[in-house]
Amino acid sequence: MILVTGGAGFIGSNFVLQWLASQGEPVVNLDKLTYAGNLRNLEIVRGDARHVFVRGDIDDPELVAQLLRDHKPRAVLNFAAESHVDRSILGPAEFVRTNIHGTFNLLEAARAYWGKLAGEAQRTFRFLQVSTDEVYGSLGAKDAPFSETTAYAPNSPYAASKASADHMVRAYHHTYGLPTLITNCSNNYGPYQFPEKLIPLVILNALAGKAIPVYGDGQNVRDWLYVDDHCSGIRRVLEAGQPGEVYNIGGNCEKANIDVVQTLCATLNELRPAAKPYASLITHVKDRPGHDRRYAIDASKIRRELGWKHAQNFAGGIRSTVGWYLANADWTESVTSGEYQKWMSANYRERGAAA
Ligand code: NAD
Numbered sequence: 061m062i063l064v065t066g067g068a069g070f071i072g073s074n075f076v077l078q079w080l081a082s083q084g085e086p087v088v089n090l091d092k093l094t095y096a097g098n099l100r101n102l103e104i105v106r107g108d109a110r111h112v113f114v115r116g117d118i119d120d121p122e123l124v125a126q127l128l129r130d131h132k133p134r135a136v137l138n139f140a141a142e143s144h145v146d147r148s149i150l151g152p153a154e155f156v157r158t159n160i161h162g163t164f165n166l167l168e169a170a171r172a173y174w175g176k177l178a179g180e181a182q183r184t185f186r187f188l189q190v191s192t193d194e195v196y197g198s199l200g201a202k203d204a205p206f207s208e209t210t211a212y213a214p215n216s217p218y219a220a221s222k223a224s225a226d227h228m229v230r231a232y233h234h235t236y237g238l239p240t241l242i243t244n245c246s247n248n249y250g251p252y253q254f255p256e257k258l259i260p261l262v263i264l265n266a267l268a269g270k271a272i273p274v275y276g277d278g279q280n281v282r283d284w285l286y287v288d289d290h291c292s293g294i295r296r297v298l299e300a301g302q303p304g305e306v307y308n309i310g311g312n313c314e315k316a317n318i319d320v321v322q323t324l325c326a327t328l329n330e331l332r333p334a335a336k337p338y339a340s341l342i343t344h345v346k347d348r349p350g351h352d353r354r355y356a357i358d359a360s361k362i363r364r365e366l367g368w369k370h371a372q373n374f375a376g377g378i379r380s381t382v383g384w385y386l387a388n389a390d391w392t393e394s395v396t397s398g399e400y401q402k403w404m405s406a407n408y409r410e411r412g413a414a415a
């Protein structure tokens with residue numbers, strides 16, 4: 061079996077569902093269930109004996125050691141993290157604790173466990189760190205996309221915490237020989253994404269007739285990948301990646317934020333027409349401090365060496381994502397309760413957009 065952390069969050073839950081549907085191998089899922097973790101994401105596998113959910117912290121040494129001892133996984137995949145840049149700006153401490161210290165704790169536990177394995181089990185064990193393109197910093201309009209050899213230059217507390225974790229993972233391979241893999245992926249979108257992130261936030265604000273907040277001039281560029289493709293890329297890296305190596309995952313899909321927002325509004329006009337076009341709700345608001353201008357991923361290494369390529373295009377991915385949010389209003393209602401309202405007013409009041 062494998063041990064997945066953060067498997068009740070957006071990407072982790074999509075990964076667990078895809079894994080169980082396609083591989084059949086059991087999963088132990090360790091998740092603290094922070095505001096971003098939600099067992100409703102895993103409803104499809106409720107009662108499935110191949111899925112063992114454990115509520116707990118990756119930064120708890122006894123718990124992690126016990127899970128490794130009891131379940132003897134062949135791999136640890138670390139999705140657990142504080143993941144929202146704006147939250148890291150308003151409160152970075154939890155990012156240091158979970159993303160840096162939590163990853164360190166997992167590495168220590170994995171090192172002790174792996175050290176006691178023998179023969180084939182030790183040779184084939186993997187520790188896979190799910191990381192982000194934000195560790196590489198910000199690109200100018202004409203710069204080449206991030207490759208695996210681009211120097212780290214993280215700009216937000218979130219990006220710096222992920223970069224620190226990646227450095228520890230690298231060090232554990234270099235120093236102790238732990239068979240590690242790191243994936244650096246670009247912006248994901250799709251079902252079960254918490255509506256603090258751009259795409260679900262736009263969909264929900266639009267449906268509620270609220271202002272759609274676009275930071276700054278809306279010309280910041282992100283490189284979008286449908287979440288199922290990220291999950292299939294991780295599976296491929298786990299299956300065939302070389303220990304100690306880094307693989308960038310991306311879908312070659314750069315878009316300015318304002319174009320993403322316009323596409324979402326046009327899709328909503330079609331699927332859920334309202335009295336006025338949704339684009340009339342677009343409101344430019346105060347920019348994110350230190351806002352990275354452009355991300356772009358060069359995914360040629362994973363294509364060349366592991367034969368992986370994304371399957372979903374942006375138009376299809378956005379259509380199915382909007383369709384999912386329209387069809388799952390009960391899910392969105394369950395995650396947009398009191399805590400969410402507090403975040404919306406903390407982040408947007410100062411920016412001048414109605415939350
Ligand atoms: P998310 O915020 O939706 O989910 C994070 C999950 O981790 C939640 O279920 C939460 O409860 C859990 N968690 C948080 N702290 C924990 C702790 N101390 N112990 C155990 N569980 C804890 O995040 P996401 O968007 O699904 O991102 C998953 C991973 O992918 C992160 O490592 C993130 O850095 C990385 N990533 C995200 C994107 C993206 O676009 N969302 C892109 C590239 C990489």
Ligand code: DAU
Nearest residue numbers: 143144145192193194246247256257258273274275280317
């Ligand atoms: O690049 C990978 C990263 O993508 C992941 O590592 C992060 O976990 C994930 O949150 C995401 O980070 P971003 O900061 O790029 O995502 P976010 O959805 O917060 O913002 C996307 C872009 O949209 C960014 O340029 C900021 C802008 N934005 C965001 C929000 C929430 C707005 O214009 N308005 C908003 O209200």
